[in-house]
Amino acid sequence: MDLFEYQGKQYFARFDISVPTGDIARTVDEVVTLANSIGYPVVIKAQVQVGGRGKAGGIKIANNAEEARFHAGNILGMSIKGHVVHMVWVERASDIAEEYYVSFTLDRSAKQYLGMLSARGGIDIEQVAEQDPGAIQIIHINPVDGLTADTARAWVAAAGLNPIAVDQTVALVQKLYRAFTDGDADLVEINPMILSKDGRVYALDAKVSLDDSAAGRHPEWDAFGVVTVAAGDEREKLAKEKGLQYIGLDGSVGIIANGAGLAMSTLDTVKQVGGSAANFLDIGGGANAEVVTNALTVINTDPNVKVILINIFGGITRGDEVARGIVEGIKNVQLRAPLVIRIDGTNAVEGRAILKQHESDQVISEETMLSAARRAVAIAEGK
């Protein structure tokens, strides 16, 4: 789960990482009231989960109430790379002396944590990495050992920051490391982390991606989730409510498969035989009648869908369970498009026998993945 900047700042504050005083606002009047109470100058920042906000005019400084009203009016409702701005974060403007970059993530090749620190923050760090890799201090941290104070100090010392910033940065990176590990984040990134003209080091931005698998031990994350869902498309919203792994696309072949790998492969195969997928939908392991019914319900809301391809290979998911689910689904959902079904693997014979009793021009069985994809694409194209 990717957090908005304001959520990231709230998250950082829990780990005692300094962020500018600020709050969220949803209307122009709210922005002005908030800015008046914070004191000018303020920065008004669009809350969207996409880069390039500044260039798009989504970040503005206001020196008085009139300017705050003007900028808030422009920013609220604007679209940045297709993301509509529903909220802004308003904070006291900072007097910036220097801009740095710091982050922690997992290095999947090394199977250890990767810390990156640079004296050249504030701009696209990938550009810095490309043009001047020496400007980024990289550190690998063994999760068993953690980030010790000595290691943190040596790492910061090597990054060539302003000497005034060093002690505070050593403390900040250790807090950020805890926000990464204890907080169960996949990624924590501050760009820029600034040294202010009055000599303070703090986070001016916050990029945090939380590990969904750890949600069970973080009930406090529930507050973040509500906002994130509202950002997606309608089909995805419904799918999320029903607990399905669904991604909406714009083709005409609805896809239901079990396992992320098989679902991706089904999309690829549909494309290869000349069709296009309307969605990615992984019903995962242990899918039962309820899950299949939910999956069909979600796909049924998509007006582009002309045919639904169900591709099941039984391992965790048993073929007879899926077949019963399909039979239930047909009863429960008024399907707008025919089904092409391919079932193999565990209990596939039983599954096919169940489907056999319900076969028609609306419920079609195919033997291989390739032939099922061909059949589905032919139907989608009206052949």
Added chain:
Amino acid sequence: MAIFVDQNTKVVVQGLTGSQGRFYGLRNRAYGTQVVAGTNPKKAGTDVEGIPVYASVADAVSEAGANTTFIIVPSAFAADAIMEAAEGGVGFIVCVTEHIPMHDQARVYNLLQRDFPNTRLLGPNCAGIISPGKCNIGFNPPEVAKEGSIGIVSRSGTLAYQSTYELTRKGLGQSSVVGIGGDPVPGTSFIDCLQAFEADPETKGVIMIGEIGGTQEEEAADYIKANMTKPVVAYIAGVTAPAGRKMGHAGAIVTGNKGTAAGKMKALEAAGAVVAQNPTQLGDLMEQALKG
């Protein structure tokens, strides 16, 4: 021969007394796998259809001779279960549990590296492993497998079953089918499996099934180029995956040009592997590759 598990593998099931553990433990035993024990501290002394339940993995090792474990417990308990297994003395740990937090995975992997360097972890969030005719641990549907000489290694479980099926339809049996899982910190990598298949005299060729995200396939390509004498037929899922979206597997994340299906396919082709465009082609391509 086969890799990692064979007819001498004696399995303890951590989670045997749960509904999923019972279903798959018994199913694996019905295939002929030596399932010699289960664990549950509260149910020690009981049995599941004749399989004795012990309090710990250590007991299952000393009392029942277990040398391998099958972990099928809820994610909140899985990291501890892996460490219990290593400390209990099994040499091979198969963990199918999904949704283990990334930081738990990273810690466990590095703890094993440091304290139990000879213990192999397969998974987590993997389908398990089958050496047809000898041993099946995990979710692999044995109905589609056939004893033979092709090794399969796959991140995705369903694509492993799918490719097993495509080979069997062509009359090509398998030495071992290994699901390494799609999680961020897999205990066993593509390279580990390629190395084991290369060393296994029974294995004549290898099917490798990757997917978008990460750099494991690219690393495997380097390994294939430098070390593999046996033919490798590869397939990569996710050609049509939209950039920047997660498609279920924690690992299947595409950012920029790194980790794309096209990039992986190119790297594998350049390394001398045959690259299939869809799973249905795998059987034919392997048949041709063996004729070489």
